[in-house]
Every structure is written in structure tokens, then in C-alpha cells.
Amino acid sequence: MRTCAIIPAFNEATHIGAVIRGARQYVDEVIVVADGSTDDTAEVARQAGARVVVHPENCGAGAATMTGLEAARALAFDIAVTVDADGQHATADIPKLIAPLSQGADLVIANRFGGRKVSIPRIRILFNAIGNAVTLLATGIWLPDTQCGFKAFGPRALRQVDLKMSGFEFCTEIIREAARFRWKIVSVPSRVVYSEYTLAKGQSFANGMKTAAKILLRSFLR
């Protein structure tokens, strides 16, 4: 089965090269979506061997991910793995993430909290718990790590997924898509690297709360 990695990226010129080189070992092609980046993200990604799609404006992580998924569909890939561009995900875990797809899973989500002991900042643990609770209320599905960007889409999920939300809400929207189309979801433990850089790239608490309120109200009023 043909597999690609999708890396949505916004101003990640300093880290994206290493992420692409890491992912290329395990997939047929790497697709980078440079989401209105004002630095050399697109150029660095091309030099590292990725196919680059450039958003002329910054549209958000959800929009960039959906562009990558559409590119994967148009290029006739069977499996798509989404990876964050900041280097927090262990690309060596891609085979582990893909494996359940051959056993009937439609969507595999990495669990950053289920692997080997790593020092995860408490604020991240709190954010994740809130994200999981909001996702449970909005979709009725409980997962240990709903907000992780390291995911593998099987053929059915890749064919059906249609994300509308542009921002960070897309993680919960993917779980909603799973509920809507009744995909089989599997959670796989994966290592995560938290550095000052990756932490600075995360959402603020206020933004997280706003996102949570929007998801809950939308899911009810939809």
C-alpha cells in the first residue's frame, strides 16, 4: 500500500528538514503544506526531498492538514500519516502507527502519554485532559490522547475525511468524523520530545478554552 507523510508547517524552517529526513525512511513520499510561512520553510522542505504545497495565506493547522489529505487522495495514496513539523513526534514510530491499519483499523492516533516515561509538562497534561473531556462531550468517544497531531489514516478514513475547521479544533473534528463514519480507532503509545521550542509552538490556555467552547457549541447546534 502506498503511504505518504503529511506535515503541516508554519514558519518551521529550522526544524522541518530533520522531520522530513526522518519520515522519508518509512513512507513513499512526504508532503509538506507550508501554511503561509514567512520564512524559508517551503525551500528547506523542497531541499529535503518533500513535495511542497504552499498556502499563500496562513489558514491554520486544520486547513493545512486537510490540504495535505486532499493532496494524498489526488496522488492516489492509500495511507496518510500526519506529523507535526516541530520535531516533537518520533518519526521512527511511523511503522508502529501504520501497523494496526492492516488489521482493520481506519484511524490510528499516537498516545503521547502511554509510552515510555518522558517528562511531560503538567500544563500539557492538563490541556490534554481538557481536550479529551471536550472531545468526549462533543463526540461521545473517549481516547487517551485526542489532541495529538501524529495520526495514520487508512484507505477508508482517507477517502471519507472532510475537515471544515481551520484551527486547532481539527483534532476533535477528526474524532467527530470517526464517529460520523463509524471508523475503527486504535490508540498506539508513542514517544514525544518536549523542548522549549515545541512548548512555545503550543496553544495558549485562553485559546484552548475558546477552542473548547466552540467545539461544544458547534457539536450541539450543528
Place this chain on the structure above:
Amino acid sequence: MEFTPYQIIVPIGSILMVLYAWNLVMRQKKTIWEGILWTLFWGAIAYVAFQPNSLQHLSAITGIKKNETAATFTAIVILFFIVFYMIIRIEELGQRLTKVVREKALKDAGIGEEK
């Protein structure tokens, strides 16, 4: 037992809304969970219409006893939903723009539009 027109119309309207919600679930536009939430919401409205005295329990819980306070509270809730709907509409416009940007990006990258 005699029913007022209100006690007949509101539960019928609620049943129609619940049927509409489950129709959306069947067409995979809503999830089962969202269908359940809608059923509970409209079920509660139908129940209150059918049993108006049940609001006395709500009054005991919330402490809202005066009609004026209840009206003010209701107005704030309605305004909140109006503002929320406006935000949603603005976001939908944003989503349309985003779709145009995404399609252009794929075209520029030499990746054909998905059919």
C-alpha cells in the same frame, strides 16, 4: 384531562425536531451522540410544555423566583445564541475563503482538484 394549544403544539414541534435530527444521523450528517443530545434537549422542552409545574423545581435549584429575573436571564441566553450564530456565519465565510486558498495551493503545486 384538558390540554392547552401550547401543550399540543410544542411537543409536536419537539417530535418533528427529534425526527429531523435522527434523519440527519441516518444520512451521516450528525453523529449518534449529537442525535442523543438533540433528543434530550427537545425532550426536555416537550416535558416542560406538558408539565409546566416542573419549572418550580428549576426555580428551587437556580434561585430564580421573580419573573423579571427569569426574563432577563432568558434574554441574555438568547443574545448569547444570536452572537454565537453570527460568529458561526463569519467562520463559514472564512471557511469558504480557506477553501479557495487550499484549491489554489493544490493547483499551483500541480496536484489536480479532487473529484
